[in-house]
Amino acid sequence: MAEAKTMAIPTGASVQAASAPAIPLTQQLPQTKGWKELVRDIWDDNPTFRMILAMCPTMGATNMAINGMAQGLATMVATVASSTTVAALRNVIPAEVRLPAYMIIIAFWVTIVDIVLRAYMPPLSAALGPYVPLIITNCFVLGRAEAFASQNSPGLSALDALGVGLGFTMSLTLLGIVREFLGFGSLFGIQLFSGWTNWVIMIIPAGAFLVVGLYVGIVKHFSPGGQVGGGS
Amino acid sequence: MDIFLIVMGAILTNNILLTTFLGICPFVSGVSGEYASASGMGMAVIFVLTMTIPINWLINHFVLQPLGVGYLSLIVFIVTIAFLVQIVEMFMKQFLPALYTSLGIFLPLITVNCAILGGVLFAIPTWNLGFVQSAAYGFGGGVGWALAIILMAAIRERLRFAPIPEGLKGPGLALIIAGLMAMSFVGFSGMINIRDFGG
Numbered sequence: 001m002a003e004a005k006t007m008a009i010p011t012g013a014s015v016q017a018a019s020a021p022a023i024p025l026t027q028q029l030p031q032t033k034g035w036k037e038l039v040r041d042i043w044d045d046n047p048t049f050r051m052i053l054a055m056c057p058t059m060g061a062t063n064m065a066i067n068g069m070a071q072g073l074a075t076m077v078a079t080v081a082s083s084t085t086v087a088a089l090r091n092v093i094p095a096e097v098r099l100p101a102y103m104i105i106i107a108f109w110v111t112i113v114d115i116v117l118r119a120y121m122p123p124l125s126a127a128l129g130p131y132v133p134l135i136i137t138n139c140f141v142l143g144r145a146e147a148f149a150s151q152n153s154p155g156l157s158a159l160d161a162l163g164v165g166l167g168f169t170m171s172l173t174l175l176g177i178v179r180e181f182l183g184f185g186s187l188f189g190i191q192l193f194s195g196w197t198n199w200v201i202m203i204i205p206a207g208a209f210l211v212v213g214l215y216v217g218i219v220k221h222f223s224p225g226g227q228v229g230g231g232s
Numbered sequence: 233m234d235i236f237l238i239v240m241g242a243i244l245t246n247n248i249l250l251t252t253f254l255g256i257c258p259f260v261s262g263v264s265g266e267y268a269s270a271s272g273m274g275m276a277v278i279f280v281l282t283m284t285i286p287i288n289w290l291i292n293h294f295v296l297q298p299l300g301v302g303y304l305s306l307i308v309f310i311v312t313i314a315f316l317v318q319i320v321e322m323f324m325k326q327f328l329p330a331l332y333t334s335l336g337i338f339l340p341l342i343t344v345n346c347a348i349l350g351g352v353l354f355a356i357p358t359w360n361l362g363f364v365q366s367a368a369y370g371f372g373g374g375v376g377w378a379l380a381i382i383l384m385a386a387i388r389e390r391l392r393f394a395p396i397p398e399g400l401k402g403p404g405l406a407l408i409i410a411g412l413m414a415m416s417f418v419g420f421s422g423m424i425n426i427r428d429f430g431g
Contacts, residue, residue, distance in 0.1 A: 100314060110306060208411075
C-alpha cells in the first residue's frame with residue numbers, strides 16, 4: 001500500500017516520506033495528533049484528486065502555474081483563518097444558526113484576502129478574477145469548519161485547515177505546471193523552448209477538464225481505496 | 233434584441249459551466265449520473281439564478297453603492313442568496329408541492345453552488361450589466377447550466393455499461409466528457425460577447 005502510493009505521484013509521496021525522517025523532531029512530531037491531521041489532509045484526503053471537491057477554482061485558475069499556486073495559497077489563508085475563528089467561537093455559536101454563522105465568518109475572511117490581493121498584487125488579482133471571491137462557496141472551507149473546527153481546539157483546527165490548504169495548493173500548482181508547460185511551453189513564466197508550438201487546447205476550458213480528469217484517473221488507478229466524494 | 237442576445241450568449245458563448253467552470257461539483261458527482269435528478273437540479277438553478285441576480289442588483293445599486301460600503305458586497309451577496317433559497321423553498325412547499333418534492337434535497341444545496349455566486353459576481357461587479365440585462369443573464373445562465381448538466385446525464389446514462397478503466401470510473405470520466413463538451417462549445421466563442429452589453 002505504501003509502495004503503491006510512492007509510485008503514484010512523486011511529489012505527494014515525497015511530502016509524506018519527507019515528513020518522517022527529514023526533521024530533527026522526528027521522534028515526537030509524527031506522533032502528535034496535529035501532525036497526523038496535517039499529513040492526512042495533504043495526501044490521503046487530498047481535496048482535489050481524492051475528494052473531488054472545490055472543482056471550480058481548480059479549473060478556472062490553473063492555466064498558469066503561478067495562478068494555480070496563488071489561488072491555492074489564497075484559499076489556504078482563508079481556510080486557516082476561518083477554521084481558527086470557528087474553533088475559537090465554537091462554544092458561543094448556537095447550533096441552530098451555525099451554518100449561516102460559518103458562512104459569514106468565511107465571507108469576512110475571503111473579503112479580507114481579496115482586498116489584500118487587490119491592493120498589493122493587482123496583476124495577480126486581475127488574472128484570478130472572480131475565483132478569489134468564489135472561495136466563499138469553496139465547499140471544503142465550509143466542510144472543515146463544520147466537520148472539524150466546530151469540535152476541536154483552535155490550534156488543532158488551524159493545523160487541519162493548513163493540511164487541506166497545502167494539499168489544495170499542491171494539486172493546483174501541479175495542474176498549473178502541466179497546463180502552462182503544454183499551453184505556453186513555459187514554467188512559472190520562464191520560457192523553456194524557443195519555437196514551441198502552443199497547445200491552445202490546454203489554455204482553454206476544455207484542456208482544464210481533460211487534465212483534471214486524467215489526474216483523477218491516474219491517482220485512483222495507482223492508489224485505489226481513497227474516498228471519492230463530490231459536494232458542491 | 234439585447235435581451236435575446238444576452239440570453240443566447242449566456243447559454244452558448246458564455247456557458248456558465250463549460251466556459252467559466254462554475255457549479256462543476258454537482259456536474260461531476262452523482263447528480264449528473266441520472267437524467268431525472270440532473271433535470272431537477274437544472275430547474276432549481278434556473279429558478280434561483282433568475283431571482284438572485286436582479287435582487288442582488290437592486291441591493292447593490294440602492295443600498296451598498298449609496299452608502300459607500302461596496303467592500304461588504306461579498307458578505308451581503310452570499311447572505312442574500314442563502315435567504316432567497318430559503319424563501320423559495322418555503323414558497324414552493326406551500327404553493328407548488330409537486331415541484332418541491334421533485335426537487336428535494338437539490339434546493340437547499342444550491343446556496344453553496346458556486347454557479348449562483350459566480351453568476352452574481354460576473355453580472356454585477358465584473359460586467360456591470362443593467363437591471364433588465366442582468367435578469368436576462370441570470371435566466372440564460374441558468375438555462376445554459378441546466379442544458380450542460382442534462383446533456384452530461386444523458387451521456388453518462390448511455391455509458392453505464394460501457395467497459396471503462398477502473399480508475400476513470402465516476403468523476404474521472406465525467407471530467408473528460410466535460411472536456412469534450414467544452415471543446416464543442418468553443419465553436420460558439422466570439423459570436424456574442426456579454427461584456428459588450430455592460431456599462
